[in-house]
Amino acid sequence: MKKLKIIGSEEWCIFPDMGIPAIKARVDSGAKTSSIQATNIKVYNKGAQEWVKFEVNPLQENRSIAIECDARLIDRRMVKSSSGISEERLVVKTPVALGHDTFGIELTLANRDTMEFRMLLGREALxxxxxxNPADSYAIQDFKEEELNSIYAPYFKEKTGLKIALLASNPELYSNKRLVEAAEARGHEIVFLNVELxxxxxxxxxxxxxxxxxxxLNEFDAVIPRIKPSVTFYGCALIRQFDNLGVYCQNSAEAxxxxxDKLFASQLFSKNDIHIPITGFAKSPxxxxxxxxxxxxAPLIIKLLESTQGKGVVLAETNKAAESVINAFKSVNTNILVQEFIKEANGQDIRCFVVNGKVVASMQRQAEKGEFRANIHQGGKASIIKITQEERKLALKAAKVLNLAVAGVDIIRSNKGPLLLEVNSSPGLEGIENATGQDIANSMIMAIEKKLKFSSLA
Incomplete structure (x- = not known):
């Protein structure tokens, strides 16, 4: 019997013909064919043969390095993904080097961007x-971080910044202008994209x-989504498409x-032991x-399910008024929530701005005289406030439950302790930056740099 070399459950592979100096692979004897992460796949003819161009981001969570590859197409196969879905994949053949051994290998081109490893080494190669030996790793060859930095030094683009898309509707809004300023100040190229175009x-x-x-649009490193409520459905579809293309989206479509969806969000909060004002929902009047x-x-709050910036929120001061408003909404098939009114809040609430698991700024909003909602868009006044540890934990947990990297979390102080009002996935910057003096736009750009492991020279 031929003496076989021992290979670990994870190994570094080199592809000399494709110009990939090192890519980490998961060794999986349960998979027949090996696969590699590939984006921007284009099939073309070279003479009488089909060839395929594609890009590989060989280092996980680092899209600043994209290697353009070229290989002959040898097959199209139906492959079942880890989620159990069958899909057609293109297959190429190219030499691979593991340590001192070099041999031909078949690779399916796949979107592995969400996978832990950018490559899977299947049993045909083994x-x-x-x-x-599943208990071992890098038995053939290992690369230290310094070696990887040296190997990939020629592949870093000379540009000093990322290319970022700001996906929104109005380039003249304060928040959008500030994000453009902050990105450019840190040496990045930022492009405003109108969702509907x-x-x-x-x-x-x-x-x-x-x-x-x-x-x-195929050159962006990241997208900052600021989707207005009226285009939520289409905006989320675009974000999913960017994500499918391997572009980092600061807030996901799902989040x-x-x-x-205020009803679904409230159910998630309740499920995760996040305290909110008592809330009711019904279909029949x-x-x-x-x-x-x-x-x-009464008094109680009546909210449209998709209300934002204080719009679609009504205070019913008596039971009779509440019945009239609720039945009026239901007569036109509008979905609403009813919520207890926290009288002791005295028209005040707290907005916590969360970026990547950290509260970067907090402000207190005071409703205008005669109003019950402390929303700046409705005439409320903002001032800086020091939040309690309990309020900080509540804000961070709420953002985490919805899986939002950027969130405006609204909290109200009650006799029962802090209660969560709602979470905004496209929070405005003007009120909180002016009230606190914090450069939140810069914090959002720095969070993208950290996520993409980009070292700014700014």
């Missing part, structure tokens, strides 16, 4: 060559996002959609009286 090509081999006039009693009676 057969008659290696025996796997972008469109998608859905295709397994070459998905795309295009913009007004047919320009293909934004959850935050915009037949039990309106019991719904009102359930939230401790």
């Amino acid at each position: 057969t008659n060559r290696y025996m796997v 972008a469109y998608m090509k859905l295709d397994a081999r070459s998905p795309e996002i295009r913009y007004r006039g047919g320009n293909i 934004i959609a959850q935050s915009r 037949m039990d309106t009286k019991d719904l009102i009693r359930m939230v401790n009676g």
Whole structure:
């Protein structure tokens, strides 16, 4: 029997013909064919043969390095992914080097961007060559961080910054202007993209996002989504498409959609032991009286499910008024929540601005005289405030439950302790920056740099 070399459960591979100096692979004898992460895949003809161009980001969570590869297409195969879904994948053949051994290997081109490893080494590559020791790692060859930095030094682009897309609707808004200023101040290129002027090509081999006039959007490192409520559905579809193309989106489509559905968000908060004002929801107007009693009676708050910036929020001061408003909404098939009114808050609430698991700024908002909501867009006044440790924990937990990297978390102080009002996935910057003096736009840009492991020279 041929003596086989021992290989670990994780190994470094080198692809000399494709110009990849080192890529970490998960060794998986359960998979027949090896696969590699590939984006921007394009099939073309070279003479009588089909070839394929594609890009590989060989280092996990580092999209600043993209190696352009070129290989002959040898097959198209139906492959079942780890989620159990079958999909057609392109197959190429190229030499791979593991330590001192070099041999031909078949690779399927796959989107492995969400996987821990950018490559999977299957059993076809292992057969008659290696025996796997799952308890070992890098038995063939290992690279220290200093070696990797040296190896990949020629592949770093000379540009000093990232290319960022600001996906929103109005370039003149304070928040959008500040984000552009902050990104440019740190040496990045930032482009404003109007949500409604972008469109998608859905295709397994070459998905795309295009913009007004047919320009293909394929060079962005990150997207900052600031989606207004009226375009939530389409905006989230675009964010999912960017994510499918391997672009980092500061808030995911799923997180934004959850935050915009106040009923679903409230259910998630309740499930995760996050205290909110007592909230009720019903479809039929037949039990309106019991719904009102359930939230401790009037005065109470009535909210449209997709209200934002204080719009679509009503205070009903008596049970009779509450019944009238609730039944009026239900007569036009509008979904609403009813919520207990926290009288002791005296028209005040707290906005905590969360960025990547940290409260970077907090302000107190005071409602205008005669109003019950302390929303700046409705005439409320803002001032800096020092929040308690309990309030900080509440804000961070709420953002985490919705999986939001950037969030405006609204909290109200009550006799029962701090209560969560709601979480905004596209929080405004003007009020809180002016009230606190904090450069929140810069914090958001720095969070993107950290996520992409980009070292700014600014």
